Structures are given as structure tokens and as C-alpha cells.
Amino acid sequence: MTYQDIINLGLKKGISEIELYAKTSTDKTLKVFNGSLESYNAKELYSLSIRGLYNGKMGYASCESLNENVINEALDKLITSCGLLTSTEVEEIFGEKVEYEKLEEVFSDATLYPLSEKIELLKSLEQETLASDERIKKIGYCQYVETEGKVEIINSKGINLHRNFSYIVVVLGALGMENGQTNVGYVHQIETSFKNINKEKLIKDVVEKTVSGLCxxxxxxxxxxxxxxxxxxxxxxxxxxxxxxxxxxxxxxxxxxxxxxxxxxxxxxxxxxxxxxxxxxxxxxxxxxxxxxxxxxxxxxxxxxxxxxxxxxxxxxxxxxxxxxxxxxxxxxxxxxxxxxxxxxxxxxxxxxxxxxxxxxxxxxxxxxxxxxxxxxxxxxxxxxxxxxxxxxxxxxxxxxxxxxxxxxxxxxxxxxxxxxxxxxxxxxxxxxxxxxxxxx
Incomplete structure (x- = not known):
């Protein structure tokens, strides 16, 4: 079903005002352990949150599919939930014609770099962190994640908006040991540009966090x-x-x-x-x-x-x-x-x-x-x-x-x-x- 189909169906069922909030995202995750690629996962997620006014009460429902049967069930649950509400708090769905700030959308450049370069980044992070201080005994966590997605808001009062998001996260965790004492340190960096990932700073910071807790x-x-x-x-x-x-x-x-x-x-x-x-x-x-x-x-x-x-x-x-x-x-x-x-x-x-x-x-x-x-x-x-x-x-x-x-x-x-x-x-x-x-x- 299209979003407009869902809105029309909700109105037909007696929902006086209805809003759809859709979120789509794709995550790609790489993990390196002991110099080898341990895992590579890619997953796509979709969720649709529906809220609507029925007999003056705001009901909520959610689903992960645009299948007609699934949508019908979600709308019926929304209507049922309105009948159970006892709150007197007033809620509304926004529909005024307003000006929004014009923002330049920023997209991650992660897709411009080959998978091999991302794996090499993690391998070098692991290897160079281990070599940087003899008290660092193990790299327990070396992960790269790139996320991109879109949020859409559509309602029965004429709103039809969307915004995109995309970013990269690198996480590095180390285990240190000295005189029988151990300590674990973690650092991360969030970026929109792969070239801005600061490998040297990640290594310096994780070593400092790890060894500072020793003795x-x-x-x-x-x-x-x-x-x-x-x-x-x-x-x-x-x-x-x-x-x-x-x-x-x-x-x-x-x-x-x-x-x-x-x-x-x-x-x-x-x-x-x-x-x-x-x-x-x-x-x-x-x-x-x-x-x-x-x-x-x-x-x-x-x-x-x-x-x-x-x-x-x-x-x-x-x-x-x-x-x-x-x-x-x-x-x-x-x-x-x-x-x-x-x-x-x-x-x-x-x-x-x-x-x-x-x-x-x-x-x-x-x-x-x-x-x-x-x-x-x-x-x-x-x-x-x-x-x-x-x-x-x-x-x-x-x-x-x-x-x-x-x-x-x-x-x-x-x-x-x-x-x-x-x-x-x-x-x-x-x-x-x-x-x-x-x-x-």
C-alpha cells in the first residue's frame, strides 16, 4: 500500500486525523579480530508508526510492513487502543502551513570507499594499538559501522516531509595488563566522512584510557x-x-x-x-x-x-x-x-x-x-x-x-x-x- 492509501483507509475507518512516521535505515557492520575479518553484516530496517485521533483520543500502532492485511490490523489496534484510554490530555496532529529552515543535506561519503579499505583500517587499528604499548595485551573490540536512512512524515492534514541521515562510527576497545592488574578502555569516533577518521587519535586515546587504570x-x-x-x-x-x-x-x-x-x-x-x-x-x-x-x-x-x-x-x-x-x-x-x-x-x-x-x-x-x-x-x-x-x-x-x-x-x-x-x-x-x-x- 502507498502512504496515501493508508491514510485514506484510516479515514474510512473513522479516524478523524492520521499521521504516518516511516523510518528506513541500512546498517553495514565490520568487525576485525586477531588480524582477520571476523564478521560483515548488512541489514535493512523499516518501521511505520501510525497515530490518529478517534473519538477525540490519540491512538498509536506500529508495523514493519506495508502489506494490506498488516496495515488493516494496525489501524484496528489503533482504534481499539483509543477505546481503552482514560487520559484527558489533549493531543493533536500538526497541519499548519509554515516555513521550515532550509538545510543542506549532508551525506556520508562511505560508499565512495571500497570494502577492502575499511577492513584495512580496522586491521591497522588493531595492529598499531597492540604495538604502541607493551601493556596492551588484546584488542577486544574493533568495529566499523556505516548507517544511512530516511525519516518520512505524512499526515491527513497535508504534511509530507522527509529528512535523510548518514554517518560512520568506529569503535576501538583494548585490554591492558600490568603487575597482575587489568583494565579495559573504549573509544569511538562518529563522522560523516571516511577520510576524517583519525586513526592516530583513536589509538592514542584508547591506549591512554586503558593503561591509565593500571596500578x-x-x-x-x-x-x-x-x-x-x-x-x-x-x-x-x-x-x-x-x-x-x-x-x-x-x-x-x-x-x-x-x-x-x-x-x-x-x-x-x-x-x-x-x-x-x-x-x-x-x-x-x-x-x-x-x-x-x-x-x-x-x-x-x-x-x-x-x-x-x-x-x-x-x-x-x-x-x-x-x-x-x-x-x-x-x-x-x-x-x-x-x-x-x-x-x-x-x-x-x-x-x-x-x-x-x-x-x-x-x-x-x-x-x-x-x-x-x-x-x-x-x-x-x-x-x-x-x-x-x-x-x-x-x-x-x-x-x-x-x-x-x-x-x-x-x-x-x-x-x-x-x-x-x-x-x-x-x-x-x-x-x-x-x-x-x-x-x-
Missing amino acids: AGSVKTGEYPVVLEQEVATDLIQAFSSLFSGYAAMKNMTMLNGKKGEKVFGDNITLIDDPFCETSLIKVAFDDEAYPCKKRNVVENGVFTGFYHSLKTAKFFNEAPTGNGFRSGNQIIPSPTNLYMLPGEYSKEQLFEGISEGVLITEVGGLHAGLNVVAGTFNIQSSGYMIRDGKKAEPVTLFVVSGNFFDMLNNVEKIGNDLPEKINDVAIPSLLVKGLMISGK
Whole structure:
């Protein structure tokens, strides 16, 4: 069936408004192990999510085929689900005639390079990583993935949009051993251009991550000035990013409720949600509800400017949508496009200056298990280095960093200048926090 056939059938069944969200993707995955190609897989995926208004209720259904019988069954399930709903929340399907940002589509150049060159890249990554440090004993993970696909949104109110996506991911993982101790390190790079894959940096970074945890000591329990390395700062703020969501506000699951226009973080904190960011891997002109996206400061100089909204949460709060209605399964959950923190002027070495004794955190584990997002608290197992007399010192591991998200972002003394060259979802530079509790020995 065509998409228009599906819409016509839904309308015939009594669905007053109907929307189709189709996603097609192709993944090609290469793995190398012990100098040989271990596996090569190519798979194509297709999914169709249908939502529609039936007797004033929004129902949802999904399928993986355009077969007429499958579509009929999906539409009937949608109608049945509407009869079971007791929620009074108002939902709608967008159909206004609006202008969308004109974006130049960026396509990966992966198809221009032969398979043999990609295999050779992985083989050389494995071989050169093993040769770079005698403490590296094994390469446990050496993988290349290229993904391309398309999202289409078509509805009964005249919307017919599509956007493409394509990117390359390289993942490298190593096992290190010294004096009976072992440690594992992983790094990855996401790119749109094969020629931009930085083999030397991948090797350097995975070796550093792996060997830094060998023969690591412990930290004496106490409060320390803490430098959160860029990846750690990104992971931590990404884990708390739902606090800025209109869905969390609607469910009363964020401490930012009622704080629009108020100062919630330090003056040096500005968080920007930019769907058109020049350095982002994926740029979007519209969200998954076909509403136009826009660049906005979620936090400006410490002041919270408002939640990111879908059509549903915007209507609930009687505010304008922000173009952040993105899908999580069948549900539409307000989420950021490309959220990043305005970087500072400090190099990582300058972040250490003036610290007589502190901690640099380079790895965190079990992130979500150690978070209470609603309360804004975290207790996370970590590893990294001591900072002594303004310099990175000995490695330390198996300690827990604890704090409160709001207190932390009110006590950022310096912001690094190391925002990633490529932004993917969330990107935060390294941060020097005045004091966080470290639980060690």
C-alpha cells in the first residue's frame, strides 16, 4: 500500500486525523579480530508508526510492513487502543502551513570507499594499538559501522516531509595488563566522512584510557575541587537533560517546574539547543511531529528560559511548541536536538592551575544506576587522576563522586575550550567544579 492509501483507509475507518512516521535505515557492520575479518553484516530496517485521533483520543500502532492485511490490523489496534484510554490530555496532529529552515543535506561519503579499505583500517587499528604499548595485551573490540536512512512524515492534514541521515562510527576497545592488574578502555569516533577518521587519535586515546587504570591507587575520602573531563561532563549533563523536558514538567518530575525566568545555575552557564548547528552530525528542520525546529537558549547566563516542548506539552502549559517533539518508541517525548554548553577559554591544563589537591575524573560507570534525576542527585563510581600542585598526577580508581546537579552547575569555576568538533545529541566542554564529595578509602 502507498502512504496515501493508508491514510485514506484510516479515514474510512473513522479516524478523524492520521499521521504516518516511516523510518528506513541500512546498517553495514565490520568487525576485525586477531588480524582477520571476523564478521560483515548488512541489514535493512523499516518501521511505520501510525497515530490518529478517534473519538477525540490519540491512538498509536506500529508495523514493519506495508502489506494490506498488516496495515488493516494496525489501524484496528489503533482504534481499539483509543477505546481503552482514560487520559484527558489533549493531543493533536500538526497541519499548519509554515516555513521550515532550509538545510543542506549532508551525506556520508562511505560508499565512495571500497570494502577492502575499511577492513584495512580496522586491521591497522588493531595492529598499531597492540604495538604502541607493551601493556596492551588484546584488542577486544574493533568495529566499523556505516548507517544511512530516511525519516518520512505524512499526515491527513497535508504534511509530507522527509529528512535523510548518514554517518560512520568506529569503535576501538583494548585490554591492558600490568603487575597482575587489568583494565579495559573504549573509544569511538562518529563522522560523516571516511577520510576524517583519525586513526592516530583513536589509538592514542584508547591506549591512554586503558593503561591509565593500571596500578591505579585510591583517593582519601573528602571534598575536592574536581575537573570533569569533556566526555564525563557530557555524559553527566545528558543524563540529567530530561529535567528540561516539558514532559517531565507535565508529570511534575523536574525541580525546574515554576522556575522559568529564574536563575538556576551560575552566571557562566549557557545551554543552547541548536537543530541547525554547523558542527552537528545531524541537522533537523522539523521534529517528529512536523513542527519547525528553532535554535534557542534553554539556559542563558544561568537563567532557565523554559522547557523544550512537544505539541502536547506546549498545549498543557499554554505555551508555544519549541520543535522538540521527538519519538521514543511510539511516544512523542520532548527532547533536545543538539544541546551544548557555551565553551570557555581554558585549556585542560589551565583548568588544573591553582589546584593544590584535586581530582580529574576521566571515566564514570553505572551512570543511570547512580542518579536520581527528579531530585537532581548523583552517586557515581568513577576513575581518573589526582591533581597535585596544578598538574595531573597519579591515576586513581574505584571511588564514588557525589553531588547535586543544581549545586554543581552553580559552582563551576572554569569552563574548558574543548567542545567536540562534532556535536552529537549533547556536548559539554570540560568543567572545573569548586567542590564535589569523593568517597574512596
